[in-house]
Amino acid sequence: MSDPYYNGGGGGGGFMAGGSQGGSQAQKRSGNQSLRPVTIKQFNQASQAHPDAEFTVDDVDVASVTIVGVVRNVASQATNITLSLEDGTGSCEAKLWLATSDEEDPRMVGIQQDIYVRAIGTIKVFANKRHFAAQSIRPVTDHNEVFYHLLECQLVSLQLRRGKPGSGNDPTGVYATSGSNTLDYSMGNNAGGGDDRSGEYANLAPIHRAIMKFCSNNPPEDGFHIAHVAQNLVEYDNSALVEATEFLLSEGHLYTSSDEMHVLPTS
Template sequence: MWGDESMMDESGAGFVRSEHETSAAGTSRDSAADRKVRNLVSVSVDQIRKLYDNESAQLFIHAQPVSMVTVVGMVESVNEQTTSSTFILKDETGPGVEVTFWTLEDKKSSNIPSIVENSYVRVFGQVRSKEGRVYVAAFRVIPITDYNEITLHHLEVIYDCKILEKAKLNIKASEASGFDQSKSNDIISTTSVSAGFSKADQLILETINKTPNPEGMSIQEICLAIRSLEVSIIKKRLEFLANEGHIYTTIDDDHYRSTDV
């Protein structure tokens, strides 16, 4: 599964990063502070635990900043409270990582999936740390019923790692040729946002990002703000964006908030 040596140092397979890798990551982190990256990357638990940089409060893979992650694993030691659930997520790459899933009290009895020990789930969220402890702040937890999805996730981790490695090499090549690094960073950031997005997706996401309301925007408000799109199209694209981890529901199933705010 992790036999490709070219990616082993960042794959979470236990390899120690070389000084050359660390130096490259530091260069990228300095420039990362000047831009806002928005992407969704498939990762392993070990990558989360080992590649998060506390100083910059950012997960880096191949010196590239990662905004949001999706990770698959088995649930251990669940602790459910009124407004949140905390559990340990573990996969085959090593010790588990803590996941915190915040919910609202009036949603606990609706369609929030129950988190059961020894079951497999897919988590969408952001990697954060508190007092040096790395954890995942989840905005979506989906029970896995088809175990082929576990194998698929392993392949996605390898693929995404290769994509980020290629982005890193492209940056190095642009630096060697004297290309403006800030423009290169903008290209990477834009590509990760718009890859696979339709114009409708981008328009909807931009609209939701603009709202200052903590509960996000209702479908009705989104439709009023984007009169150029039919209601049926907006609803379909909202479902797509939610499944991809770019937005999530808040006070009810009709209100959406961006994961980037």
């Protein structure tokens, strides 16, 4: 899967291009030096076997990670700039260490409060407090990138934990569908996409119907997080889900609720 949002292109931020995600457990623990997309929740839940060990996400060693979040605060100090980031799954601090004493670091051009940014860096701990050590940071200029990143995080995580569909690495049959074309591991027979050509969404394309049917099934008060929708509609490609969600929002079938990452049906 080609990702237009990473510099230089490459599939899945370079993480999925190696094709080793479906390997043995030993291969998974051996470490992966490519760039791993993570949510801030995954960042905060990353674990270490001991203080000198690599951090792991989904039982896989991670070196460099990338996150996308909205800047809630910017604090400048003599040696670094600290940004408070959140993405709807959690919040964290990102530190950009200054190479010089100049107040205007070129890496901070365009970075300000209440805009979305993509940051690339590593997970660090200092004084028993975890932070994101940013190596690069840039503003997000295409809002589709926010949705794309969350979907990509879910895709990578699912493939690492469950195996790629049809790869033989899914002994639990997690990607199998029931008779009603819904995912067995999701929220029951009413949660999946299905291709019901009758009823309220009969005039929509199959992918649009799938999203609307899922979002209309007992939605929480603050709506469904877009990443949760993608996690339950894995039969569709991430980029297609991004475009379909944007279409449903623009056509008024969906609206954003508690934040831009949570959606609810209009009827």
